[in-house]
Amino acid sequence: MQATLTSASQYLFSALDSRAFLRSATVLLPPSWPDSCVSTAVLSASGESSDVTVLPGSPARGKIWTQQSLGCGQPGDQIYLGYEELIKKDATLARSLIKEFAMYRYGVFEEQGYYNDPIYPMCFYDDQTKQAKVTGCSDLPIRDNGICSAQPNAVYNTTKMVDENARSSIMFAAEAPSVSMFCDEGNHDRLAPTKHNSICQRRSVLDNNGNGNQITDTTPRIVYKKQNLTRYVFVIENTKDMMQRESWSYLRLALRQWAIYSLPENSEMGMVLADSVEPTRALHIVPARSGSNDRFGNSNRDKFYSALPYTPSESMQPGCLHCSLKEAMKMLNERSRTHGPASSVIVVIAPGMNVSDDLISTLKDLKKSKIRVATVNYPDIVRPTTLSLLAQETGGADYTVFEQKLNVETTLLSTYFELHNVLYDIITKFYSGSPSDLPMEIHRREINDDGRTSVTGSFMLDQSMGEPAQFTFYTYNVITPLIKGVRLISPSHQTFASRNDKFIDFKMITLNANISETGTWTYIVEPYPGNPQPHFLQVMATPRSPFVPVVRANLRMHRNSPMEPLILLADVKYGELPILGAKVEVTITKPEINGSAAHKTKVELLDTGAGDPDITKGDGVYTRYFSASEWGPGLYTFEVVVTDNGNTAYTWTESSRNSAVSYNLQMTYSSFSFQKAASMPGRYIFLKKTVVDLQSR
Known part of the structure; x- marks a missing residue:
């Protein structure tokens, strides 16, 4: 890998006229790998996301390819590389990597045609020369080698089609030994029906702006890391705007369930209350792992949800959001200094926000500290703007859950169900480990009173999914759930009807069922008529292995x-x-x-x-x-x-x-x-x- 990256760095350095090179590379190792698999120290990651995914097998589109879903000049989504290519030590891999990196980093596109493609053909008719011409870009003429005349034995090989002395273009024939430059305005073929011409308004790939400093060492430094730990600090607005009917009690209930049952062991958590005057550090960051109890027998998970007041304050003024974000950032940075780096996440729950210079300044500091922000607009948007800017600027995630009323005093169960799922999705997005560790939702259904005494439905369990799995029925009334019974029937016609009320305080009823058999599962729900609240069904299952695709x-x-x-x-x-x-x-x-x-x-x-x-x-x-x-x-x-x-x-x-x-x-x-x-x-x-x-x- 070192040799490939070094060669790629030198190639990029030359192609961009000494203006850029690969300074460093961070390799994110799978959590299951032992640290001894590499010769250097393995550090804890800080929530980094990958640019290149090295796959166990060849990527779907060849040995290396880039997924691009946005427009010209916009970054790509990901580069995919098969690990076999690293083992082969192919000398041309570094060149191919730089071609893909240019697409990924700079939002440029290929300058070649594709077989039987009506939009980007391998050859086109040139009105100036009045003959067929290869679709491509080079500083010297491109040979068609019989491609354009449809010779039966013609092979489309860009390396053999460019002139032996040609220096461009990387986006057409990156693997050719002589090619070391991108096409510029001097040799760019604006008429060729290439993907780059089509999407980038027929501009050349090379951008001539800027001058680089004198660089003599282009060898990238490789650092090995693992995603070991996620730290969460919740910033929750503590004002009267957070109380709409049962919105606050739903929030307390959802956070309690999240802390006790959803949060993985390799997590830490803290809480800041965004009051109208100054923030309150409700809970210092503590580990979520089992066995971390105080002398009173309270676990850290208990301390987390207990830090949230029974009711919000009576203040009518907005909470000081930028003050609270600063406090949360301070907590995370202090924890990193004393306990090592981790993936740091601030979860903001508030009814929108006011944008100010102080907030913009705080955002810059968050980005410098590599802290991502997940935002939940809740229970309504009563501020001038939503919280989305916080998530967008820090690479976080943005959600909105509106409080939905049943009557003047009661909130619909839909609000709690959505909030519960949003909090779980935050875990899946920021989890420090394999995605296959976490259960996935494979089925959901809303059940309303429509006069039926029995509701039947089904879901499929894929062969890649299984235990741990759970069939959950959500109900508003936990004292007297308005339901006669729930039955779950497996593909082999085994019936599960034994109820488990372990989670009843969280408005959840589960069945004692082993959901592992592949195929179609059927359920039968018998609700009581006249219920103004909806019920919800949700089925969760877990990937059987991190190596089985789902x-x-x-x-x-x-x-x-x-x-x-x-x-x-x-x-x-x-x-x-x-x-x-x-x-x-x-x-x-x-x-x-x-x-x-x-x-x-x-x-x-x-x-x-x-x-x-x-x-x-x-x-x-x-x-x-x-x-x-x-x-x-x-x-x-x-x-x-x-x-x-x-x-x-x-x-x-x-x-x-x-x-x-x-x-x-x-x-x-x-x-x-x-x-x-x-x-x-x-x-x-x-x-x-x-x-x-x-x-x-």
């Missing part, structure tokens, strides 16, 4: 520039392999002030590779533009559902895997789960609700 999805939103429309992107993957042919639908709702949904529409995201906005066909990234110009500024809700599109979804054949090798590489520099059948194609469902504050553009 279906996951990730919803994200992006703007290439502030004035451009919002791009909706849904990554749908089976392990690292894209799922093709799925149906990805987004229901867009703009609620009115009185809570009614006056505007609602449904759109489908596509993976067509049309280029605007979908960059690449068949990469499992489904996209579409959305503009708020029709309905105007306001808060918009996006609900995304992914299905198998009538059993037509499929994925590529996965190459052989070596379960011993899988790690991430960070050179400088992100799910909800859904249901899938036992085989591919199969039926799977993914649901995510996101609230975004949009201006009319």
Whole structure:
């Protein structure tokens, strides 16, 4: 690896006229690997995310490739590399890595054609020369070697097509020995139907701005790290705006369940209350591990949720958010100095925020300290803006949970259910370990009183999923749950009806069921009629192994520039392999002030590779533009559902895997789960609700 990165650094240094090189590389080792697997010390990671994922087998698109889902000049999503390529010690790997790094880091695209591609063909007709010409870019003429004349034995090999003395272009023939430069304005072919020309308005790849300092050593330093620990400090606004009917009691209940049962052992937690005058350090950072009890027998998990007051303060003034963020940052930095580095996360729960110079300054300090912020707008947005800026600027995650009322005194169970799931999703996003350690949601259902005395449904358990698993029934009334019974029937027709009230205080009823048998499970619920509150069903299951791929999805939103429309992107993957042919639908709702949904529409995201906005066909990234110009500024809700599109979804054949090798590489520099059948194609469902504050553009 050292030799490959050193060679790649020198290649990049030369290609960019001594303006850039790879200064260092951080290798994130899997948590299961012993420290002795490398010759140097293994340090604790600080929440770094990877630029390059080294896979146990070959990537889906060759030995190395970059997933790009955004526009020209926008960073890529990830570089994928097969570990076999590192073992081979291929001399051309460093060159290929720099080509992919340019795509990933600078948002440029390939300058070659593709077989049978009508948009980016391997050859095109040049009106000036009146003959067929190879699609590409070079400072010397490119030979077609019979490709453009469709000779039967012609082989498309860019290394053999460029002139032996050609110096460009890396984006066309990076592996050619003589090629060491990107195409610039002097030799760029603006007429060639390349992907780069199409997406980057026919500009050349090379940017000539800036001058580098004199650099003599381009050897990157390699540091090995592991994600061992996640530290959370919750910043919770402590004002009267946090109390709407049962919103505060729901928050206390959800945080209690989160701390006792959801939070992994390799975590630490603290709490700051954002009061209107100055912050209160409600709980110093303490470990979540079992056995850490005080002399009164209270565990640290008990201390966490007990630090939250029974009711918020009576203050009508907003909490001092920037003061509280500073206090949380101070706690995390102090803990890092005394107990070593960790993935540091601040979770902010507040009804929106006021943006000030002090807040912007605090954001800069958070970024310097590598602290990410997860935000939960709750129970409403009563401030000028949402909390989303905090998450966006620090690489965190943004959520919104609106308090939903049943009547003047009662809050709908929907609010608690959403809050519970948001807190769990925060764990999955910032967990320091393998994602396969954590249970995934594979089924959910809302049950309302519609006159039926019995409700029947089903879910599929994939062969890659199993125990620990849990079938949970959520009910509002914990004293007298309005339900006659719940039965769960396995694929082999074994019935589970034994109830477990261990979690009843958290409005949760579980069944004593061994959910491990692959296939279709059926459930029967018998609710009492006349219940004004909804019930919820949720099934969680855990991947059987970190080396067995499972279906996951990730919803994200992006703007290439502030004035451009919002791009909706849904990554749908089976392990690292894209799922093709799925149906990805987004229901867009703009609620009115009185809570009614006056505007609602449904759109489908596509993976067509049309280029605007979908960059690449068949990469499992489904996209579409959305503009708020029709309905105007306001808060918009996006609900995304992914299905198998009538059993037509499929994925590529996965190459052989070596379960011993899988790690991430960070050179400088992100799910909800859904249901899938036992085989591919199969039926799977993914649901995510996101609230975004949009201006009319």
